[in-house]
Amino acid sequence: MNKHYDHWLECDKSFEIYDCLQDQEAYWVKTKDTIFYVEGGGMERDTGTINDVEVEDIYYENGFYYHKTRVPLTGMAHMKVDVEQRIWKVQIHSGSHLLCGWINKKYHAKTIAFFTHEDMSGCEMEFTSMDDLLMNQIEREVNEYIVQDLPIHIIYPTAQEAKKHVPDSKLDHDELRAVLIGDIDYNMCGCIHVPSLRYLQAMKLLSYERTTRGYKLFFVCGNQLLKTYGHQLNILDACAKNFNTAQSEIYPSLLKLRQDMKELKASEAAWRQRFLDLRIQMMGESQEVYIIKEMDDLDIKSFQILCSTVVRNYPKGLFCVCKDHDRCHVIIAHHPSLSFKSNELFKSLAEKFHLRGGGNPGMAQGGGTYDANILEELKIIVENL
Ligand SMILES: [Zn+2]
Known part of the structure; x- marks a missing residue:
């Protein structure tokens, strides 16, 4: 039993080095005595140095302690255990x-x-x-x-x-x-x-x-x-500063922020719907029967709602591209009163621009890499109808 372990702050002591064994890149400094704690009983090993060289590991075997170092050591071992650890x-x-x-x-x-x-x-x-x-x-x-x-x-x-x-x-x-x-x-x-x-x-x-x-x-x-x-x-202090309030007020401030966000989200959703309704109405009431259009201010879901609502309610044919960064979504669709085959037109466009997707004669759609020529191609398709 190592009696040095009975003194918790015995962290600086010298012992004679008995031997120093080379082990590939490392060395094992062998001593009869140590102040370094060897891992065991749920307690980690000590960290620290011998002659200012870091001790990387330690074990006990047959009456000797072996301390792993990167440099060979001889003479006296001045051991320093990391006191804080x-x-x-x-x-x-x-x-x-x-x-x-x-x-x-x-x-x-x-x-x-x-x-x-x-x-x-x-x-x-x-x-x-x-x-x-x-x-x-x-x-x-x-x-x-x-x-x-x-x-x-x-x-x-x-x-x-x-x-x-x-x-x-x-x-x-x-x-x-x-x-x-x-x-x-x-x-x-x-x-x-x-x-x-x-x-x-x-x-x-x-x-x-x-x-x-x-x-x-x-x-x-x-x-x-x-x-x-x-x-x-x-962390609490940083939060309080960010909320511009006292630490004790962080929690009520957080609850208020969450409530505000909930209300804002609801309000945003309502505005989004109004915006979409207006877009639907504008497209529906426009002069052209065939609408060829590229837009970059809608997400794909809203774009799909826009197109399907327009062709359901107005006698229109749509040839639209929704641009989203370097991707795009294309919809070809028409009101039941029109008779071109959306799926066939989409198929020829898809082959040319490597788009995925498909559909039926009333509506076809799909996406792929954005190409400004898609809109030009849609214009040609409409001219040939
Ligand atoms: Zn204990």
């Missing part, structure tokens, strides 16, 4: 001990799992029910313990001693290590912990989520709490 994960891990231990003890809900994300942490507990009231109560209780600053003890018990406290644990290590938080928690654990609860600063329970096995509780504590809340406050 160490504090971050140790606070979260110790916070999980407190939260899970307290829930185990008071609510008799067993721990199923715990996890850490960048902006929040959490644990899954065997609760059969959970609500805001209970979550807030647990938050209050664990924060009271943080204020009491209960010490977190690391002890090395015999298997017999440990068995009394954790009868269900597999005690299969040569040397046993237990973590004690007052009378709240007694757990076998090889990770690094804060020395007492005040180093967690505070714990905020964020939300809960039902799972197949119980409930997940999400929380932030220590530096993760400061960072996550700082980040979220910055």
Whole structure:
């Protein structure tokens, strides 16, 4: 058992290098001792440097620690663990001990799992029910313990001693290590912990989520709490500035904005319809029987409605192109009182301009790449009718 892991801020120390093994592009710096935490027990490995060279990985085997570097190192290894990363994960891990231990003890809900994300942490507990009231109560209780600053003890018990406290644990290590938080928690654990609860600063329970096995509780504590809340406050501040209002007014402002948008959309749809109706009327009441036209101010759906409404209500033949950037949609159609075959005319046009689509004698349509000559071709078609 690495006793350096009993001191959470032991992050700068020198040890003799026993050997340095080359492994393709990398090297493994071999030492008998290390302050770098080797990944395990749900805690990530430490990051940092040896003689200012980054440590990329670390493992333990047969009494030796192996640190992966890009440069060979000899002599003394001056190890520097990244303090910020160490504090971050140790606070979260110790916070999980407190939260899970307290829930185990008071609510008799067993721990199923715990996890850490960048902006929040959490644990899954065997609760059969959970609500805001209970979550807030647990938050209050664990924060009271943080204020009491209960010490977190690391002890090395015999298997017999440990068995009394954790009868269900597999005690299969040569040397046993237990973590004690007052009378709240007694757990076998090889990770690094804060020395007492005040180093967690505070714990905020964020939300809960039902799972197949119980409930997940999400929380932030220590530096993760400061960072996550700082980040979220910055977002709220940016929103408030954008709304030109106070942070507390963001939500009502958002609701009003959504309502305004809904009304605007309804009003836009009504104007769109009026615009289309006017276009239909203008086309219908125009002098020509055959209308050859290119338009670029309608979407295809409105264009289709326009053409089909005109030929249904007015004695017209339509030869129209709707341009949409580099694409276009063409409609050839007529009122039942006219008798040319729209589908045949469209087919000859489609072949010439590689358009897709088709239809029947009354109406044919389709789309393809826009070509200014389509309109000219439509004029020729009409001349030949
Ligand atoms: Zn632990």
